[in-house]
Amino acid sequence: MSTDEIPSVWTRPRRSREQPALSRRQIVAEAVRLLDAEGLDALTMRRLGTRLEAGATSLYRHVANRDELIELVVDEVYGEIDIPDTDPADWRGAATTCAHSIRSMILRHPWIASVLGQVGLSYLGPNVMRLNERMMAMLDEAGFPPAEAGPAISTVVAFVIGTGLNEAAWLTMLARSGQTEQDWYRRFGPSLGQAMEPFPHLRAHFGANADQEPTRRREENFAYGLARVLDGLSPRRT
Amino acid sequence: MSTDEIPSVWTRPRRSREQPALSRRQIVAEAVRLLDAEGLDALTMRRLGTRLEAGATSLYRHVANRDELIELVVDEVYGEIDIPDTDPADWRGAATTCAHSIRSMILRHPWIASVLGQVGLSYLGPNVMRLNERMMAMLDEAGFPPAEAGPAISTVVAFVIGTGLNEAAWLTMLARSGQTEQDWYRRFGPSLGQAMEPFPHLRAHFGANADQEPTRRREENFAYGLARVLDGLSPRRT
DNA sequence: CCGTCGTGCGTACGTTGTTCGCATGGACGG
DNA sequence: CCGTCCATGCGAACAACGTACGCACGACGG
Numbered sequence: 001m002s003t004d005e006i007p008s009v010w011t012r013p014r015r016s017r018e019q020p021a022l023s024r025r026q027i028v029a030e031a032v033r034l035l036d037a038e039g040l041d042a043l044t045m046r047r048l049g050t051r052l053e054a055g056a057t058s059l060y061r062h063v064a065n066r067d068e069l070i071e072l073v074v075d076e077v078y079g080e081i082d083i084p085d086t087d088p089a090d091w092r093g094a095a096t097t098c099a100h101s102i103r104s105m106i107l108r109h110p111w112i113a114s115v116l117g118q119v120g121l122s123y124l125g126p127n128v129m130r131l132n133e134r135m136m137a138m139l140d141e142a143g144f145p146p147a148e149a150g151p152a153i154s155t156v157v158a159f160v161i162g163t164g165l166n167e168a169a170w171l172t173m174l175a176r177s178g179q180t181e182q183d184w185y186r187r188f189g190p191s192l193g194q195a196m197e198p199f200p201h202l203r204a205h206f207g208a209n210a211d212q213e214p215t216r217r218r219e220e221n222f223a224y225g226l227a228r229v230l231d232g233l234s235p236r237r238t
Numbered sequence: 239m240s241t242d243e244i245p246s247v248w249t250r251p252r253r254s255r256e257q258p259a260l261s262r263r264q265i266v267a268e269a270v271r272l273l274d275a276e277g278l279d280a281l282t283m284r285r286l287g288t289r290l291e292a293g294a295t296s297l298y299r300h301v302a303n304r305d306e307l308i309e310l311v312v313d314e315v316y317g318e319i320d321i322p323d324t325d326p327a328d329w330r331g332a333a334t335t336c337a338h339s340i341r342s343m344i345l346r347h348p349w350i351a352s353v354l355g356q357v358g359l360s361y362l363g364p365n366v367m368r369l370n371e372r373m374m375a376m377l378d379e380a381g382f383p384p385a386e387a388g389p390a391i392s393t394v395v396a397f398v399i400g401t402g403l404n405e406a407a408w409l410t411m412l413a414r415s416g417q418t419e420q421d422w423y424r425r426f427g428p429s430l431g432q433a434m435e436p437f438p439h440l441r442a443h444f445g446a447n448a449d450q451e452p453t454r455r456r457e458e459n460f461a462y463g464l465a466r467v468l469d470g471l472s473p474r475r476t
Numbered sequence: 477c478c479g480t481c482g483t484g485c486g487t488a489c490g491t492t493g494t495t496c497g498c499a500t501g502g503a504c505g506g
Numbered sequence: 507c508c509g510t511c512c513a514t515g516c517g518a519a520c521a522a523c524g525t526a527c528g529c530a531c532g533a534c535g536g
Contacts, residue, residue, distance in 0.1 A: 021483075045524065055485040057525075062483095066524065113355030120407030124433045133437035140439055148462075150443050155397065155463035158404065162396030165403065169358030195362045201374035202367065205388050224386075225393035232470030259514075283493065293516045295494075300514095304493065477536100484531085492523070500515080506508085 022054055024062045028072045032109070035073065039172065040111045043070075070115055075125030077109050083134040091142030092230055098135065099160045099226050106164035110175070113168035121161065144236070152233050159229050163222055181214045260292055262300045266310045270347070273311065277410065278349045281308075308353055313363030315347050321372040329380030330468055336373065337398045337464050344402035348413070351406035359399065382474070390471050397467050401460055419452045 030051055035043055045066060049056040063069045081101045086094040106112055121128075132153070139149040174184060185192075196202045209217050268289055273281055283304060287294035301307045319339045324332040344350055359366075370391070377387040412422060423430075434440045447455050 044522085046522085049485095057486080057527095058484050060525075115355065117351030117353065117355055117403055117407055118410075120411060121404045124430065126433075129433060129437060129440065133440050136437075136439035136443060140442075146443065147446055150446055151459045151462045152466070154401070154404075154459060155466055158400030158463065159393065159397045159467070160400070161403065162398070162400030163392070165355055165399065166359045166392075166396065169355055172356075173358060192362065195364075195367060199367060199371035199374075201378050202371050204378075205374060205384065208385055208388060221389045221392060224389045225396065228390070228393055228470035228474070229397070229467055230470070231473075232466035232468070235469075236466070282491085284491090287516095295496095295517080296515045298494075479534100479536090481534085482532095484529105486529090487527085489526085490524095493521095495520085496518090498516090498518105500513105502511105502513090504509100504511080506510100 022052060022058060022062055024072070026052065027059055027062055027069070028076050031069060031073050032076055035111045036109060039176065040114045043111075067118075071119050071123065071125065074112065074115060074119050075123075075127045077105060077112060078125065078131060079127035080105050080108070081127075081131055083131070083138065085134075085137075088141040088143070091138055092234065094138050095135075095156060095230060096226060098138070099156060102157070102160045103164050103167075103222060106161075106168050107171070110168035110172045113165045113172065116161065116165065121157065148236060152236070155233065156226070156229055159225060163225065167218055260290060260296055260300055262310070264290065265297055265300055265307070266314050269307060269311050270314055273349045274347060277414065278352045305356075309357050309361065309363065312350065312353060312357050313361075313365045315343060315350060316363065316369060317365035318343050318346070319365075319369055321369070321376065323372075323375075326379040326381070329376055330472065332376050333373075333394060333468060334464065336376070337394060340395070340398045341402050341460060344399075344406050345409070348406035348410045351403045351410065354399065354403065359395065386474060390474070393471065394464070394467055397463060401463065405456055 027048070031043060031048055034048055034051060043066075044056075045059055046056040049059055052059075059069075063072070081098075083098045083101070084094065135153050135157075136149060139152060140146075144152060174181060177184075179187070196206060209220075212220070265286070269281060269286055272286060272289060281304075282294075283297055284294040287297055290297075297307075301310070319336075321336045321339070322332065373391050373395075374387060377390060378384070382390060412419060415422075417425070434444060447458075450458070
């Protein structure tokens with residue numbers, strides 16, 4: 001007779017089978033969308049729940065906690081990286097396209113920079129394992145000495161991640177303040193000039209390569225560094 | 239007459255001039271200690287306040303945000319990195335010791351891995367600027383073409399940061415679960431073997447260089463990668 | 477027909493960052 | 507010497523967070 005039961009009866013008879021309700025894949029996919037749209041701070045259990053038209057705590061039936069969700073999300077975006085299987089002769093070309101693929105993944109999901117330090121590069125997500133396997137196969141078939149294949153991969157991945165981290169953090173900061181790159185330089189150019197005043201070498205190099213558009217310049221710097229890293233790795237072959 | 243005033247009178251007549259009370263430097267220093275001891279999650283305004291024998295909200299008189307505090311803390315530990323000014327002939331040796339100095343800073347403060355993605359590598363903290371200036375001077379005097387000095391520094395720094403990020407995240411994860419490296423492998427060895435089962439190349443390389451102690455192996459992998467990166471940069475010198 | 481199970485969710489608790497306004501006591505002008 | 511001001515510390519309060527708990531419901535196996 002208590003009216004307690006009425007609301008639950010009325011508000012939620014909407015249990016229908018056409019709606020698969022909630023699933024782990026759905027949750028992870030929507031989390032990626034939310035992260036892409038609004039960044040890491042916006043990834044709240046409540047907000048994610050609302051986006052899925054579900055209660056916040058419903059997510060816990062499919063995901064242990066927020067940390068596990070983040071690990072799943074990271075592995076998910078690692079899955080976007082694909083490595084073409086090319087002929088062993090062109091291991092350098094394959095490594096180059098692989099590196100670019102990783103970098104563009106990072107730039108597509110800049111929030112990953114805020115998260116990489118918490119999950120590390122090496123855990124056991126299926127997509128990460130597959131990526132490592134492919135890279136390992138690449139260097140094996142190219143004839144790298146077995147003892148060096150691992151360190152070589154770590155080296156180029158460390159470079160790619162380090163560069164991507166830097167760029168992603170910069171872009172995230174810009175996005176959070178709602179500014180474009182030009183806005184920022186116009187706004188903080190003076191302060192920056194003042195901060196660089198005691199540093200002659202920095203002043204001298206400031207504005208180098210400034211003729212290109214920022215995005216293009218970042219790409220070329222990345223390509224340059226990657227080429228140098230692969231140069232260093234090259235002569236060790238066989 | 240109300241007893242409201244009594245506690246404040248009794249509990250806090252301890253305003254004495256010998257105690258400089260609170261200062262920005264003190265706060266940052268204590269924050270570093272807290273971070274080193276208990277990691278990023280433990281850096282709470284209340285806990286930090288208590289450690290300084292102060293109220294939590296007192297910190298806001300000297301620091302705008304938690305975010306600003308973190309930026310200050312990052313610049314603080316960047317200050318621990320020193321670059322010896324060596325002769326221009328041995329730029330490679332100088333770069334090597336500089337890279338090792340950065341890496342050991344990261345390993346001394348592993349929490350920085352969780353934070354690097356939020357502040358980026360390039361902001362305008364004085365210590366960071368000084369570090370960049372020194373590295374720039376190093377390569378300038380070594381005769382690097384001006385257009386390449388910047389990208390070259392970015393390359394080696396990206397490698398060092400990437401590697402350090404990876405190692406720091408791994409160590410943080412171990413520390414948080416209170417395990418040693420051997421513990422972890424004993425505990426998750428089977429799961430790991432199972433996860434690697436579909437990946438022949440990973441299986442083949444697993445356990446390579448396993449004869450050395452983990453710390454030593456990480457050091458050697460880092461030295462190897464750094465040497466290769468510098469190899470790649472070397473021939474570009476005029 | 478009845479128990480059991482998987483799943484969604486309302487409620488609630490403890491903790492966090494941060495704001496606000498008050499209290500305090502030294503500095504300083506008269 | 508006194509009154510005023512200002513920098514600083516802090517208690518209380520608030521919104522938002524992650525998450526534990528327990529109940530409700532539909533499906534299903536006996």
